[in-house]
Amino acid sequence: MESVIDRACAAALYSDGDAGLDTGASLLAADPSADEELHRRGEEFVRRAWARGWQPADVVRTVRRELDDAGAALAAALIEAETAGYGQLPPRWADQLAAMPAPAPRNRPDRFTYASALLELYRLLLRLPAIEPAGPPPGTAAGDPALRPPAAGEPRMLTRIRALLAKAEATGFPEEAEALTTKAQELMARHSIDEALLAARTHSADVPGAVRIGVDAPYESAKAVLLDAVASANRCRAVWNSDLGFTTVVGFEPDLESVELLFTSLLVQGNAAMTKAEAGQRAGGRRRTKTFRQSFLMAYAQRLGSRLAADTARVTAEAGAEAGGRAESTGALLPVLAARDVAVTDTAERMFPRTTTTRLRGATDLEGWTHGTAAADRARMGGEGPEISR
Template structure:
């Protein structure tokens, strides 16, 4: 038998995968990482297989921002950098995607810019295998598509495309990151400073004006996007997002296990929902921090039930205000337009989510929190929504 006829066994990568990816034990992860760390020649195949896992996720309905959100929550920041490298490397071989997808890829640049130095080979291989193990176990999601492209679009004063694309998408990511830090800290002064910085960004980039003063023509059919609804107090936040979506002729469906809501609607409405929800969340966080400070001044410690009740009341009252504002702008000539759009949105949402269930809001038992949340909602700034173009 010639040397070329000699059968070859499984590669190092394949052996590491057999050991580590299909077993949740830490010992198996260490064994797989040891195999990879000892064979530098396996690095290229390891990356290639990761790109294949990413492509498989896209086929199962996931989008870049969805995977980044899950990986960060489950594994931390360091594996997010590994994921961003894989997504970027796979992108040139991917099919042409829509604007929202491109915006999500652009946001990965900030992740990669903050990537830490690569650790030793064993630690790196361990992190890669942990990441791949998670990617393999993510279930299929409802496939989303951008709303159909519209030729006219709108242009902002900076010369870029309007809405949440480009720098707007990165700005939203920065605001959400500041909010997450504000909610995670145990120091009220730090929370107040982080919330103030988020509000400064909102003002600097004129978010409210950009989303509410521009009137983009409606595309031919509804689209959909996913918006992160992160812990803590995610139930109340999901209620707030649902209220914003409903008032703007959209439907929101919450996926509790993966911490996001899918919002279905026309493109201009989706932009309004995403930005207005973020704006209201900024205001809620700042108002809640001030209300807690007043409670502490009165001798009461910060409690989880106070925050949950505050945000629940805030969401409920904001929903009422938004619905009243939306109804006040409906004129007789817009009724047929709104009716046809509502039918289209409902049909699209029902196709994506034929089976949905209602969730009861839990943990709303603090009277002071509810009262303060309702007051904050009455003070929240909500500009008038742009009129829908007549057809």
């Protein structure tokens, strides 16, 4: 005979709408003896997500996006229970687990409501598509060397960069934020060059890896452009999945760390500047909030992309000069960086053999574009970048 779990799942998971959820939840609410098997079934759905390329942060982000915060808390409880059975997890997984929302308590506020929410979550987990893996699933060997997890611990340089960006986000003075962020970007670029030269001298077997970064609504297209600019400036490749709300960034581990830190910081700084500029617009009697924000963030991303690219070139040239001021110093550095660029491109093309371009919504608010460009100038990473006139 079919178990209560099987009947509840058959009713709720393979149909749309609330009727199936209500039927399944009624069956489960009436049978407390099915609770443990119900949660084991959920852990199985989580394991299937790992096999399809998903990671804890991806699952929680998607559940929050498609359902709500309560669903994310239910997912966190399942993920916590499922991952507890592994002897060791990659460091990036450990960080994601630490950042998850507090797990939801069982059978709250009542058995029927809880079972209905859990079945809705299972329906979503069951329908998650296969995505490109950004690392091995838990409980397996490292597997593909291109997807090797990062080493444990954080270099002192990254700790210093993190502190500088935190201060830049917290200050209310644009000049101070610019100085702090400029210094952080210089350290990132030099750290990347140092790691590349060290790997070349020691004939390191390090290969590019990947990380997924959430790109959430609203104005996700402008945020994706900003992330792409940050990735390119840090010798990484970015591929945006607009349907699932994330970008996969491919690069060497030190550069991936820099992309995550810098993108998060620039987004915080940009949102703060946008809020301030928007308040001034409203005080002047203007109400074009949505178009203003879209244009602001697009201009912010476009201008920063130009600035970041110029700064990377400047710091690379300075690094070659500092090696002794000889012409061959820069000549020795450039082939190393070029080889790493080729490795990143090859890995990205192997992970994403079929990509496409997309048409983005244009910037239609002149005031938003002007204020966004000014905000990008204040957050520039050092040096004088080319102007963007329109």
